[in-house]
Amino acid sequence: MGNYRINTKCVQSGYRPGNGEPRQIPIIQSTTFKYDTSEAMGKLFDLEENGYFYSRLQNPTNDLVAAKIAELEGGTAGMLTSSGQAANFFALFNICEAGSHIVASSAIYGGTFNLIAVTMKKMGIDVTFVSPDATEDELNAAFKDNTRAVFGESIANPALTVLDIERFAKAAHAHNVPLIVDNTFPTPVHLRPIEWGADIVTHSTTKYMDGHGSAVGGALVDSGNFDWMAHKDMYKGLTTPDDSYHGITYAEKFGQGGAFITKCTAQLMRDLGCAQSPQSAFLLNLGLESLHVRMKRHAENGLCIAEYLNSNDKVTKVSFPHLKGDRYYDLAQKYMPKGGCGVVSFEIEGGREAAEKFMKNLKLAAIETHVADARTCCLNPATSTHRQMTDRQLEEAGIPAGLVRMSCGLEDKDDLIEDLDQALSAL
Ligand SMILES: *Cc1c(COP(=O)(O)O)cnc(C)c1O
Numbered sequence: 001m002g003n004y005r006i007n008t009k010c011v012q013s014g015y016r017p018g019n020g021e022p023r024q025i026p027i028i029q030s031t032t033f034k035y036d037t038s039e040a041m042g043k044l045f046d047l048e049e050n051g052y053f054y055s056r057l058q059n060p061t062n063d064l065v066a067a068k069i070a071e072l073e074g075g076t077a078g079m080l081t082s083s084g085q086a087a088n089f090f091a092l093f094n095i096c097e098a099g100s101h102i103v104a105s106s107a108i109y110g111g112t113f114n115l116i117a118v119t120m121k122k123m124g125i126d127v128t129f130v131s132p133d134a135t136e137d138e139l140n141a142a143f144k145d146n147t148r149a150v151f152g153e154s155i156a157n158p159a160l161t162v163l164d165i166e167r168f169a170k171a172a173h174a175h176n177v178p179l180i181v182d183n184t185f186p187t188p189v190h191l192r193p194i195e196w197g198a199d200i201v202t203h204s205t206t207k208y209m210d211g212h213g214s215a216v217g218g219a220l221v222d223s224g225n226f227d228w229m230a231h232k233d234m235y236k237g238l239t240t241p242d243d244s245y246h247g248i249t250y251a252e253k254f255g256q257g258g259a260f261i262t263k264c265t266a267q268l269m270r271d272l273g274c275a276q277s278p279q280s281a282f283l284l285n286l287g288l289e290s291l292h293v294r295m296k297r298h299a300e301n302g303l304c305i306a307e308y309l310n311s312n313d314k315v316t317k318v319s320f321p322h323l324k325g326d327r328y329y330d331l332a333q334k335y336m337p338k339g340g341c342g343v344v345s346f347e348i349e350g351g352r353e354a355a356e357k358f359m360k361n362l363k364l365a366a367i368e369t370h371v372a373d374a375r376t377c378c379l380n381p382a383t384s385t386h387r388q389m390t391d392r393q394l395e396e397a398g399i400p401a402g403l404v405r406m407s408c409g410l411e412d413k414d415d416l417i418e419d420l421d422q423a424l425s426a427l
Contacts, residue, residue, distance in 0.1 A: 057272070080284075091202050093268060101147045103149075103171075105132045109153065141406065151181075162332050168197075200220065203220075216280070237267075301376075304416075307419065309420070347402045351402040
């Protein structure tokens with residue numbers, strides 16, 4: 001599907017049925033696969049031949065959906081995982097080990113922050129967090145001899161900062177390290193990080209890709225652009241024989257475009273087992289078929305609501321990268337000229353109490369921890385996810401008590417604005 005536009009790829013990439021085959025992607029709901037001889041199966045175990053033997057490692061439905069996501073991102077190979085958390089862990093752990101160091105943007109999803117700052121630290125992997133606004137010099141200063149990856153989010157959840165991918169890629173490559181970008185919020189419909197220098201792209205497919213709040217999942221895509229063999233001593237897991245796979249050297253046997261995902265599947269999926277269910281992959285593919293239509297509407301609704309909120313006296317601050325005057329407006333226009341996502345955050349006068357009352361007043365927007373759903377939802381971190389923190393701590397963390405994060409769905413924008421208007425007027 002190489003020459004088709006992204007809208008067509010959303011609908012038709014991945015599964016391409018032959019004559020008389022099912023029109024919709026078949027759900028291969030099978031843990032295992034049958035072979036006539038042990039020899040035939042042995043070849044699969046040795047990675048001598050392509051095929052399926054156990055769905056913890058690979059499943060045909062999952063592979064077709066992963067291939068679609070890889071095409072959308074413009075990568076050479078992809079894989080699905082059971083969640084976005086698993087995707088980010090796999091992306092990092094596939095090239096890091098005890099004694100490694102990561103440079104990560106501090107504006108990232110809370111779960112990923114915890115994964116890197118706490119859990120991976122326990123595994124002996126160190127991190128230096130940098131501001132997403134770090135200058136070239138500040139970025140360069142964060143690297144150490146043992147740095148093996150740079151990580152950031154294209155649009156950060158929930159900070160809504162925009163990553164200067166070119167700047168981060170330049171710093172990463174100057175230190176012979178790949179850049180990993182979590183592209184969950186804009187999706188490849190609005191931003192393709194590989195085109196700007198990212199080497200690995202990850203997703204929580206739970207969000208816009210699924211888009212209907214129906215299945216938790218994740219994905220990884222390799223650009224095929226990072227030359228592991230040129231930095232042989234830094235990435236031994238890819239460039240020296242793997243004893244647990246009969247001495248295969250991934251970068252030699254599967255080349256620059258296939259090594260990363262093959263190793264991630266053969267080692268990490270085998271040992272850690274974060275496989276997505278084929279049923280979930282089917283639901284994800286349904287979401288992908290309309291992703292380009294939905295993202296346009298999410299971004300339009302997000303902008304309309306950001307503009308409305310910006311003009312309301314009871315709202316003291318609005319963050320939305322595509323809103324004129326936003327700190328990230330120029331970066332948003334550069335990387336995402338057609339729009340980003342539908343998540344808006346804003347502060348209401350009167351703090352925690354006003355935010356709580358406002359959300360109670362809303363009729364269309366439900367209170368959920370979720371984002372990126374077809375249905376509009378909102379959250380006040382101070383009274384939910386961050387309720388253990390004092391007002392002062394919240395302020396310091398950049399999450400003031402009156403902050404509301406709203407994920408604009410696919411409803412009519414006028415209905416959403418009327419709902420906001422009545423909820424704010426009643427304060
Ligand atoms: C939700 C989210 C994750 C985690 O994904 P899960 O599917 O919930 O495990 C990672 N990154 C970003 C940007 C997210 O929004």
